Amino acid sequence: MEFLNPVIVLNLVVGAIGILLVIIDRFLGQYGECRITINDNKEILMKGGNSLLASLVDNEVFIPSACGGRGTCGYCRVRILEGGGPVLPTEEPLLTREQLINQYRLACQVKVRQSLKIEIPEEWLALQKYRAEVISVKPLPRTIKELVLKLIEPSIIKFKPGQYVQIKIPTDKGFEYRAYSIASETKYKDRILLNVRLVSGGIGSTYLHSLKGGDELEFVGPYGGFVVKDTDKDIVCLAGGVGLAPIRSIIFSLLDEGSKRKITLFYGARLKGDLYYYEEFKKLEKDHKNFRFIPAPDTPEPGWEGDVGLITDVMERYLGKDDADRTEAYLCGPPPMMDAAIKILSNLGLAKEDILYDKF
Ligand code: FES
Structure with missing residues (x-):
């Protein structure tokens, strides 16, 4: 007589119990x-x-x-x-x-x-729901779009640079929320700027990329603790891809408010053409002695005379151990980039609480 494999039997029993629980929950679940x-x-x-x-x-x-x-x-x-x-x-x-x-x-x-x-x-409990109108849509490199949302009700928003909002996304079943960092500086209280990268199959980015001027949407916020600490330490920012959005808000807001803190931005992309807001940051560097902009594409290209390579390696080349105890770091980008940056900064001697990051 043949016996059934005990592992298969166990899996069948567990599966059957799972299905039974779902059925009980669905039909008897009168709460x-x-x-x-x-x-x-x-x-x-x-x-x-x-x-x-x-x-x-x-x-x-x-x-x-x-x-x-x-x-x-x-x-x-x-x-x-x-x-x-x-x-x-x-x-x-x-x-x-x-x-x-x-x-x-x-x-x-x-x-x-x-x-x-x-x-x-x-x-x-104090978070608010906002209604807003899309007043500008601009294509940026790498399927990223810049959207400007003008607030309708309430008509102003108070946020800290680095925070994000959750956009209400209509779905077949109703709606869901998706998070997007605010890229604008805090002086603009009647609007927010978003950078949205189109993600294949992503309901949030597909919806936002479908919007045009005059369309209305809803969002909730502002959320998040990825905000600048109130100290006088030097600031090192590192961004990759749309991770630039909260970093842009942090840098523009600080400089706009007259901060004298020394700020350095390391900004990486695959190609030089992917470094969006390049001209804006170049101008900012010209206008503010305490801001330094270090962009770097991964690959060398004709006509590019700046740094080249992984932006985390570029950052490591520039930073010295002597600066560790008077530096704070703000990082935003894909998880592998964040992990590499955290390791480099920790090895340089930055305290754990001085390395703030937002992985996406
Ligand atoms: S909303 Fe619960 S884990 Fe993301």
Whole structure:
């Protein structure tokens, strides 16, 4: 008599239990009215059954959710003090041991099945919803578009350079939110500038790239702690691709406000033609003695006389160990670039808290 492989049997049993649980959840999951108590001072009543993130957004409590609730960004971390149920396998990769001990959960993964007590940063309760009109669309290299959004209601926004907004993206099922850094300087309070790279299959970038002058959209914000510390240390910025957006906001805002801090921007791209805003930064360098601009394409090209190579290597060539204790770094770009930059800056002796970064 032949026996079935025990591993296959186990997988079949686990699969069957999973399907059964989904069916039970779908057909018997009558959760009734649930109460969410936020920070012990705000209460929301709702019908259970949705994710905590969706339930909060429906009630205009805007939790950061850069990945749109797909469980990949970790931005929607909230403390659930009561009623969250067991931690799900989909949450574990994005929560540290310490966060788990401190009852942090991912709001997009937790379903509201009963009343909950949660704790969120107080400033999230002050986040606002904005309606805006697209007043300019400009193509930039590498399928990037620059969009200028003029605010309609409310008509002004206060943000810190380096912060981002979440754009409401219409979908077949309703809407989702996607995060985009503000690229404009803080002096412009009636508009924001975005740099949007078209991502194949990306609902956020596809939607934003389809917009034209006169179209309206909604966003929420401003979010994010990738902001400049209030010190007098020198500033080193490093950007790659659309990582330039928050860095542009930081540099233009600081110089516009008359900052005397020494600022250096290392800006990398594959080709020299991909270095968008090149002329703007060149002019800024001319106008401000305390700003230095070091762009570098990866590959040498005829007519280019500046630095060439990986921008992290270029940065390493310029920085000295002597400057480490009076320097702060602000980095934004793809994760491998960020990891390399953090390693270089740490080896140079920069303190961990002086290396701020935004991976995307
Ligand atoms: S919204 Fe991205 S992990 Fe929850």
